[in-house]
Amino acid sequence: MKIYRHTFCCLVTAWLVTGCVPSERFWWSPGGDKAAVVVKGQLRITDSTGKTLTIPEFPGIDGESNSAEYVEWASNGKSLITHRLRGFSSWDIAKSEFPEDEARRIEELADAIPAVTRTAIALGGVADSVDAIFGRLRTKEPDLLRNAFYLSYERDPETLRDILSGSPKLRAKLESGNDDSIGYFLNQIDVVRLETGTTTPLLKTATLLTRPALSPDGNRVLMGRRHGEKTLVDLVSITIADGSETPIAKRVFPAYAWQDDHTVLALSPVADSESLLKQLKSFSFARDHESTTEILATALIPFLPRLEVLPDRSVLFSSQTGVLPAEASTTLPGSALFRYLPDTRKLLRVPTPEGALPMNLGFFTASPDGTRVAVVESDTDAVAVVDISSGKVDLISLPRPNSKCRTLPGWRNTEELSFARLNEATGEVEWVVWKQRGETRVLSKGWAAESTAGWIERKKPNQN
Amino acid sequence: MQEFVSGIEEAVSVTEIAVSSRPDMFREEGCNWTDEADPETKLFPFPGLTWLKVAAAFALLAVTGAGGYLAGNRTAVSDLSSSTGPASTSLLSNSTPGPWAQYRIASGGIETSIPTPSTRQQP
Numbered sequence A: 001m002k003i004y005r006h007t008f009c010c011l012v013t014a015w016l017v018t019g020c021v022p023s024e025r026f027w028w029s030p031g032g033d034k035a036a037v038v039v040k041g042q043l044r045i046t047d048s049t050g051k052t053l054t055i056p057e058f059p060g061i062d063g064e065s066n067s068a069e070y071v072e073w074a075s076n077g078k079s080l081i082t083h084r085l086r087g088f089s090s091w092d093i094a095k096s097e098f099p100e101d102e103a104r105r106i107e108e109l110a111d112a113i114p115a116v117t118r119t120a121i122a123l124g125g126v127a128d129s130v131d132a133i134f135g136r137l138r139t140k141e142p143d144l145l146r147n148a149f150y151l152s153y154e155r156d157p158e159t160l161r162d163i164l165s166g167s168p169k170l171r172a173k174l175e176s177g178n179d180d181s182i183g184y185f186l187n188q189i190d191v192v193r194l195e196t197g198t199t200t201p202l203l204k205t206a207t208l209l210t211r212p213a214l215s216p217d218g219n220r221v222l223m224g225r226r227h228g229e230k231t232l233v234d235l236v237s238i239t240i241a242d243g244s245e246t247p248i249a250k251r252v253f254p255a256y257a258w259q260d261d262h263t264v265l266a267l268s269p270v271a272d273s274e275s276l277l278k279q280l281k282s283f284s285f286a287r288d289h290e291s292t293t294e295i296l297a298t299a300l301i302p303f304l305p306r307l308e309v310l311p312d313r314s315v316l317f318s319s320q321t322g323v324l325p326a327e328a329s330t331t332l333p334g335s336a337l338f339r340y341l342p343d344t345r346k347l348l349r350v351p352t353p354e355g356a357l358p359m360n361l362g363f364f365t366a367s368p369d370g371t372r373v374a375v376v377e378s379d380t381d382a383v384a385v386v387d388i389s390s391g392k393v394d395l396i397s398l399p400r401p402n403s404k405c406r407t408l409p410g411w412r413n414t415e416e417l418s419f420a421r422l423n424e425a426t427g428e429v430e431w432v433v434w435k436q437r438g439e440t441r442v443l444s445k446g447w448a449a450e451s452t453a454g455w456i457e458r459k460k461p462n463q464n
Numbered sequence B: 001m002q003e004f005v006s007g008i009e010e011a012v013s014v015t016e017i018a019v020s021s022r023p024d025m026f027r028e029e030g031c032n033w034t035d036e037a038d039p040e041t042k043l044f045p046f047p048g049l050t051w052l053k054v055a056a057a058f059a060l061l062a063v064t065g066a067g068g069y070l071a072g073n074r075t076a077v078s079d080l081s082s083s084t085g086p087a088s089t090s091l092l093s094n095s096t097p098g099p100w101a102q103y104r105i106a107s108g109g110i111e112t113s114i115p116t117p118s119t120r121q122q123p
Helices: A013-017 A091-099 A100-124 A130-134 A142-155 A159-165 A168-176 A449-457 B001-017 B025-029 B057-063 B076-084 B084-093
Strands: A026-028 A036-038 A041-048 A053-055 A067-074 A081-087 A184-193 A198-205 A210-213 A220-224 A233-239 A245-252 A256-260 A263-269 A277-286 A289-300 A307-309 A317-320 A335-341 A345-347 A364-366 A371-378 A381-385 A392-397 A403-405 A416-423 A428-435 A456-458 B044-045 B051-054 B102-106 B109-113
Touching: A013 A100, A026 A067, A036 A067, A041 A067, A067 A210, A081 A091, A081 A210, A091 A184, A100 A130, A100 A142, A100 A159, A142 A159, A142 A184, A159 A168, A184 A210, A184 A364, A210 A256, A220 A245, A220 A256, A233 A263, A245 A263, A245 A277, A245 A289, A256 A307, A289 A335, A307 A364, A317 A364, A371 A416, A381 A416, A392 A416, A416 A456, A428 A449, A449 A456, B001 B025
Parallel strands: A289 A317
Antiparallel strands: A026 A036, A036 A041, A041 A053, A067 A081, A081 A184, A184 A198, A210 A220, A220 A233, A233 A245, A256 A263, A263 A277, A277 A289, A307 A317, A317 A335, A335 A345, A364 A371, A371 A381, A381 A392, A403 A456, A416 A428, B044 B051, B102 B109
16 A cells, blocks of 8 residues: 555545535634645645745654644644644554554454454445445444554455455555555644744544644643544543543534633534534533533534634524424525524524525634624635624625635634635636735735645536 | 354454444334433344444434535435424525525435526625
């Protein structure tokens, strides 16, 4: 198996969600003077004009590949928390990098892989990916199992080729070894100090992690750990000083945020992970005390759940606006943004006109002062800015034919919003910064066209 | 069948993998899935196996992958209608023309129509 450097990106999104969706690709520093940008899996730090200042070095070993997945700035703008995926092509190289207990478990599981694979195929038939095949099984350790699959294949490729005879696509991927999803993957959280150029590992694990979020005091990192259900994670908090891990919540969507140093908010399924009804919950915890859970609101969310805590401590999330029960023929109103106000425990709907927001309202980001929200959707590349108090919606980038947004916008400051935009004249995707009054500037001027090519998905000529 | 069962036995004993060929059994048995309990703690005896761990989410995940979300997933309609009944289909309707994609329930799944400059309306 070979792994090509920087050929995979956004695998976390791909593993948690079916299909391509807008995701974070750049993060502005708190002061807006720098941006952390992921270009084809590589993290670079740019200034406010898009000029590259530095490319952080991540320690690694020969033969591994790296893909930066998510970045969180410290409040002083001098350091970053990064989540990256490290890929290895052989177990001999990978083993020493995995935590000892996980490496041991992967080796144990590898012996059972032929039987497990046969069972999965007997239950659900063949599929074109290892994850899809093992998705038929209920396991607490899907990521260890996936790594064990590759170890088993490395040790005895003929047996697995035989078992996968009904899946020529997966066999071809394994034999070519150059598919993005093939190989041993390790999730790593690092602290990157820009002034000294040092990188300190905080956590290494085979378990798929989601978005690290720094606590308000900057001492802890909240993140999701996949535990088996594809769309749900368990929330844990890691103390930066000593690496100790505190469990926060089980079975929540990767939609979470700190409210204060001792309270975490998350969207959680009411029943199973596919239920449209979801709950906004707060999880409070303190040293030596049991954590407490409180349900704050119930929402109707048939799209990717997302929430943000605004500077006034209100919680921004999206939901459909139906009243239940509803008759079968009822056409419920569309989706809207809501704020939960913790002081009064009330819900406020952002008063947008009917139809002004996308039905698929899972992709939004609030300005640093919490007065406006940028909204995109996955089926067009339109970008809108919503005024939270008035509900006024400005469409700041019109949808282009055959273009779909794959990049979440990001606020540089309270006035300037950056996002991906197709330049119809050149056919290239540009990273631009928009301002309410003033010209829209291109930040990716001079970049290689392929750097941002995936930031907007273009329909291929032969696609329907 | 014997080979199939022995395959499961080996898998479960080594990896604690849980499988269910009848994931809808929970609704029939009236399990309460709205509490905070981790469904993985619910254990069911199964002939020929020590224990079989099952989870409610398996059913729909097996059908749709991570489905249920609109994000271009055309299989979502079967998920929505099967999980919450026919009323859920109307939850996707959006009859207001605008700059955004429109979704409509059709017999083959969710149809997505993308606005063109001529049909688009400013919000």
